[in-house]
Amino acid sequence: MLLAYRLALASPRVRAAAIEATEFPSLADEMQVYAVPKIVVDGAPAWEGAVPERIFLDRLLAPAFE
Amino acid sequence: MAIFRPEDEAKVRELLTALERPVELLVAHGPEETPLPGARDIDFGAETERVMGELAELSPLLSLRVEDEPPGFDRYPAVSVQPEGRDVGIRYYGLPWGYELSSLIGGVIDAGRAESTLKPESLERLAALDRDIAIDVFVTPT
Numbered sequence: 253m254l255l256a257y258r259l260a261l262a263s264p265r266v267r268a269a270a271i272e273a274t275e276f277p278s279l280a281d282e283m284q285v286y287a288v289p290k291i292v293v294d295g296a297p298a299w300e301g302a303v304p305e306r307i308f309l310d311r312l313l314a315p316a317f318e
Numbered sequence: 319m320a321i322f323r324p325e326d327e328a329k330v331r332e333l334l335t336a337l338e339r340p341v342e343l344l345v346a347h348g349p350e351e352t353p354l355p356g357a358r359d360i361d362f363g364a365e366t367e368r369v370m371g372e373l374a375e376l377s378p379l380l381s382l383r384v385e386d387e388p389p390g391f392d393r394y395p396a397v398s399v400q401p402e403g404r405d406v407g408i409r410y411y412g413l414p415w416g417y418e419l420s421s422l423i424g425g426v427i428d429a430g431r432a433e434s435t436l437k438p439e440s441l442e443r444l445a446a447l448d449r450d451i452a453i454d455v456f457v458t459p460t
Binding site: 273 | 407435436441443457459
């Protein structure tokens with residue numbers, strides 16, 4: 253979450269939201285949140301778990317999300 | 319009841335001395351703050367405002383703003399952390415408490431820094447970004 257916020261602070265092209273899963277259960281269901289942190293990119297479930305900065309960017313910038 | 323225990327409050331105050339510029343905490347209330355089953359006595363919106371209000375009092379560089387359904391919010395209650403009052407796309411949806419409150423405070427401290435704490439190579443990759451990206455991170459407070 254903090255890393256996502258740092259990316260949003262550093263780039264006008266990135267926005268970052270943390271969503272409290274237990275408060276928004278239907279959205280969490282829709283995004284297949286079974287473990288946290290769950291990362292959703294452009295509205296599509298992407299991955300689970302905290303990863304280092306470089307890996308986070310690798311995944312975020314992967315062609316799959318283009 | 320206070321949000322922060324006296325020893326935590328002292329720690330948070332200390333952490334917030336890292337702020338180098340003003341940061342505004344915008345609390346957004348909306349029409350659909352539906353209480354959860356089993357948590358009927360918790361008013362999430364009011365609690366969010368109370369937590370952020372107490373946080374804002376711990377540094378002269380922090381301020382609190384409260385609005386009803388401001389533009390740019392998907393759900394409520396929500397918090398937007400705004401360096402120098404600018405909306406840079408940071409949101410927290412829900413009531414921040416426990417571990418997530420700590421993370422949010424971390425975000426506030428980063429927002430208050432003049433320079434990014436990301437690695438230089440990360441900043442280069444971000445600078446080369448030619449499309450908009452929306453990241454949602456689902457979290458739980460415990």
